[in-house]
Amino acid sequence: MNKESIEIIRDTLKPDAVLLEKTKFKAVSTKKMNIHIPALIAACLIVIICVAFTVTGPDSTDFIPTAPVSETEAEAKELLYSELVPQGSLKENKFDRNVILSVAPFSETYLKDSAAVIEGEILSVGKKEYTVIYEFDKFEKGGRLTQKTETLIIEIRADKVWCGDIKEGETVTVETEMYFMMLPAVGRKYVLPLCDEGKEIKFDEAGQTYLSGNIKRESIYSIIYPFQMQIEKTEKGYLFPATWKSLVTADTKDVTVDINLADEEQYYADKMKLNSKEVFTEQFTKLLNKLNLTN
Amino acid sequence: MKIQPLRTDGCFEEVMEKYSDMIYRIAYANVRVKADAEDVFQEVWCRYYQKNKTFESEEHRRNWLINVTLKCCKKIYSSVRYKRTILTDDMSLLKERLPERDFELYDAVIRLPEKYRIPIYLYYYEGFSVNEISDITKTNPSTVRSQMKRGREKLKEILKGDEFSE
Numbered sequence: 001m002n003k004e005s006i007e008i009i010r011d012t013l014k015p016d017a018v019l020l021e022k023t024k025f026k027a028v029s030t031k032k033m034n035i036h037i038p039a040l041i042a043a044c045l046i047v048i049i050c051v052a053f054t055v056t057g058p059d060s061t062d063f064i065p066t067a068p069v070s071e072t073e074a075e076a077k078e079l080l081y082s083e084l085v086p087q088g089s090l091k092e093n094k095f096d097r098n099v100i101l102s103v104a105p106f107s108e109t110y111l112k113d114s115a116a117v118i119e120g121e122i123l124s125v126g127k128k129e130y131t132v133i134y135e136f137d138k139f140e141k142g143g144r145l146t147q148k149t150e151t152l153i154i155e156i157r158a159d160k161v162w163c164g165d166i167k168e169g170e171t172v173t174v175e176t177e178m179y180f181m182m183l184p185a186v187g188r189k190y191v192l193p194l195c196d197e198g199k200e201i202k203f204d205e206a207g208q209t210y211l212s213g214n215i216k217r218e219s220i221y222s223i224i225y226p227f228q229m230q231i232e233k234t235e236k237g238y239l240f241p242a243t244w245k246s247l248v249t250a251d252t253k254d255v256t257v258d259i260n261l262a263d264e265e266q267y268y269a270d271k272m273k274l275n276s277k278e279v280f281t282e283q284f285t286k287l288l289n290k291l292n293l294t295n
Numbered sequence: 296m297k298i299q300p301l302r303t304d305g306c307f308e309e310v311m312e313k314y315s316d317m318i319y320r321i322a323y324a325n326v327r328v329k330a331d332a333e334d335v336f337q338e339v340w341c342r343y344y345q346k347n348k349t350f351e352s353e354e355h356r357r358n359w360l361i362n363v364t365l366k367c368c369k370k371i372y373s374s375v376r377y378k379r380t381i382l383t384d385d386m387s388l389l390k391e392r393l394p395e396r397d398f399e400l401y402d403a404v405i406r407l408p409e410k411y412r413i414p415i416y417l418y419y420y421e422g423f424s425v426n427e428i429s430d431i432t433k434t435n436p437s438t439v440r441s442q443m444k445r446g447r448e449k450l451k452e453i454l455k456g457d458e459f460s461e
Binding site for chain 2: 001002005006008009010012013014015019020022023024026027028
């Protein structure tokens with residue numbers, strides 16, 4: 001490559017002024033925050049001690065702060081992930097997640113590949129093992145290595161069918177080769193867009209790897225995009241990642257993720273949202289209509 | 296530039312001005328997505344500012360910045376949302392501006408596996424010597440040479456030519 005071409009690359013690939021300014025601001029403000037946080041904590045502690053002393057002081061023994069919390073205050077209260085989703089069930093889940101390295105970012109247009117979109121409760125979670133043959137010539141020509149691969153099998157009761165040829169109340173088996181982000185747990189309720197993966201399992205058709213033995217899938221249905229948190233139904237509404245852009249409205253609330261997330265899930269730490277049942281139904285129906293997916 | 300043991304805002308801007316373009320290019324060559332390269336860029340400078348590290352020399356500072364950039368890139372391309380192939384607007388622009396053969400070469404280099412891509416990119420596109428690459432990546436110079444040799448062989452296979460020679 002000649003020097004001219006290298007100069008062209010240097011001229012083309014460089015940070016713009018906005019990025020530079022944003023970066024300077026971010027770096028400096030983060031540092032400033034670090035300096036002030038201890039002072040802030042100390043100030044808060046002093047205020048708490050003073051308030052506690054006032055409330056429990058000799059002249060105020062009968063005073064109990066029972067002022068009712070106004071509705072606005074209640075609404076302004078932070079929505080915590082741990083309060084929306086029962087955490088015990090997740091900890092009991094003994095499945096390891098697959099290693100996922102390279103995937104395309106989520107797009108709502110993936111829904112066009114849906115065979116069905118169902119909503120319901122997870123009844124069971126299990127695994128199925130397949131034999132995989134790797135062909136390689138590292139040690140000898142035509143060498144083979146036999147290993148096992150697993151799929152995740154979920155049984156879900158379809159309480160609601162948003163679209164697709166599935167009856168309400170039917171138990172649907174879903175088999176996915178890649179595991180969920182935040183593995184599903186029995187008893188929790190999800191909205192799952194499903195695709196038709198056919199009757200036989202596929203594995204690296206283009207490479208030197210193939211499946212051997214019984215390759216019949218447990219179900220034709222698979223999760224369309226298992227690489228992000230799925231839409232989850234909670235008592236307060238529907239919890240979803242902000243990558244579902246059509247679902248985010250002025251009424252959508254931010255959810256603070258206050259649980260420990262795995263490395264792969266960290267991306268979603270500040271992206272979880274909550275819609276009320278009414279808003280979710282309206283927005284999700286609109287999206288399905290836009291993609292011609294309603295029954 | 297003299298050694299700056301303390302990082303005032305003024306010095307920070309000076310250092311940033313000096314290395315920003317290079318950091319961005321290295322980030323881009325490793326993650327290949329504009330938005331991810333920008334994330335890496337911001338993270339590197341935030342770490343630099345917060346670390347308030349004392350450097351032995353300007354070279355030490357530069358190597359530290361590149362090393363952190365490579366680590367941040369690795370975090371991105373090992374993550375779930377990393378996409379294998381995206382032709383962003385930047386690449387389209389580069390495709391328009393570069394001679395076809397040079398674009399193909401650049402594209403092939405940045406798609407090489409990490410162990411070949413980093414030394415080849417730093418050597419041919421950023422102009423670092425084998426010893427400097429060895430300092431940056433904390434690898435033996437002989438390993439760097441062998442990685443470059445294998446990387447060139449891979450490129451030859453991909454491009455069916457012998458454009459690269461040390």
